[in-house]
Amino acid sequence: MELYLIRHGIAQEATSEIRDEDRSLTEQGRKKTQKVARRFKDLGLSFDSILTSPLARAQQTAEILISTELSSQLEKCSYLAPNGSIKDWVEKWLKPKQYSPTACLALVGHEPCLSNWAEILIWGEAKDGLVLKKAGTIGIEIPETLPIFGSCQMFWLTPPRYFI
Amino acid sequence: MELYLIRHGIAQEATSEIRDEDRSLTEQGRKKTQKVARRFKDLGLSFDSILTSPLARAQQTAEILISTELSSQLEKCSYLAPNGSIKDWVEKWLKPKQYSPTACLALVGHEPCLSNWAEILIWGEAKDGLVLKKAGTIGIEIPETLPIFGSCQMFWLTPPRYFI
Numbered sequence: 001m002e003l004y005l006i007r008h009g010i011a012q013e014a015t016s017e018i019r020d021e022d023r024s025l026t027e028q029g030r031k032k033t034q035k036v037a038r039r040f041k042d043l044g045l046s047f048d049s050i051l052t053s054p055l056a057r058a059q060q061t062a063e064i065l066i067s068t069e070l071s072s073q074l075e076k077c078s079y080l081a082p083n084g085s086i087k088d089w090v091e092k093w094l095k096p097k098q099y100s101p102t103a104c105l106a107l108v109g110h111e112p113c114l115s116n117w118a119e120i121l122i123w124g125e126a127k128d129g130l131v132l133k134k135a136g137t138i139g140i141e142i143p144e145t146l147p148i149f150g151s152c153q154m155f156w157l158t159p160p161r162y163f164i
Numbered sequence: 165m166e167l168y169l170i171r172h173g174i175a176q177e178a179t180s181e182i183r184d185e186d187r188s189l190t191e192q193g194r195k196k197t198q199k200v201a202r203r204f205k206d207l208g209l210s211f212d213s214i215l216t217s218p219l220a221r222a223q224q225t226a227e228i229l230i231s232t233e234l235s236s237q238l239e240k241c242s243y244l245a246p247n248g249s250i251k252d253w254v255e256k257w258l259k260p261k262q263y264s265p266t267a268c269l270a271l272v273g274h275e276p277c278l279s280n281w282a283e284i285l286i287w288g289e290a291k292d293g294l295v296l297k298k299a300g301t302i303g304i305e306i307p308e309t310l311p312i313f314g315s316c317q318m319f320w321l322t323p324p325r326y327f328i
Binding site: 119153154155159161 | 295
C-alpha cells in the first residue's frame, strides 16, 4: 500500500483576526499547489481516497487535488490535525478499512506532524530528520506484514521546486 | 553543507565475460542519466566537486554530470566503491578538506551503500528504509556542528520517474 503525505500549500500568516484553523492558502500557495497537482496528474498518479486535516489550509489543498481529478473521494480526518497521532490513525482509521495491498492514499496535513509520521513508519521514531516544504510530498510503501511501524520504506521526498 | 547522493544509471548485466567493475551504462541508462543531468542544470544546481566510485558504471554516470557542466571537478573516490564506509570517508576524506559550510558535493555510487550512508547521516544507523532507484538522488543537509552522524536532514529523495 502506498501513502502520499502532502503538506498544505503556502497560507496566510496568523493574525489576531484570523484563527489558525481558518488560515487560507494565499494566491501564490494556490497556484503552486495547482502546479503540483497537475504534475501528479501528468505522472499518472491517482488516489483511492484523499484524507485531509480539518484546518482550512489543508482542506483547500485537498480540494485542489480533487478538482485535478486525482481522486473522487475526499474525507476530513481529525487525526491529521496538528498533533494527531499516527498510531491512533493506523489503529482506529486505517485497519478497520481493510484496504487492498495495492491501495494508494493521499494524506494532506501539517508539519512537523507529517514528517514525524513518516519517520515513525520507516524508522520507528521521529527524530526531525526530514524536511517537508509547503506543497511538498513524501511517498511511503507500507508492507503487507505487521507491525508496520519501523518497517515501511520511503521512495520519494520532494519539495515543489524539484518537482514542478 | 549539501550532499547529493546519486546512484549510477542502468547498466549492463554482469556475465562471465564482463567483470562487475567493468559493467557499462546501457544506452537507456545513458539517456535517462543525461535527462537527470539536464534537469539538475535547469534547476540551477551545481557542485563544488563530483566524487565517483571507481566502478565503470558510476564513472560513466559522473562523466555525464561533468559533461552537463554541473561541476568542473571530478574525483575518483575508493570509499564510494560497494561496501565503502561513510565513517572512513568523513574522517579520512571529508574532514581534511575543510569545505565551507555552503559547499555542495555530488557523490556517485551504488546501492545499498548510498541509501545506507544517508540513513547513517540522518538517523545514526542503516535500516534499509530508503528506496534509491538507478539515476535517483538523495539530498542531505550536513549541519556545521559535530558529530554529524544522526544529525543531518534529508530534503530530497527522488526516483528519475518523478523528476525528469
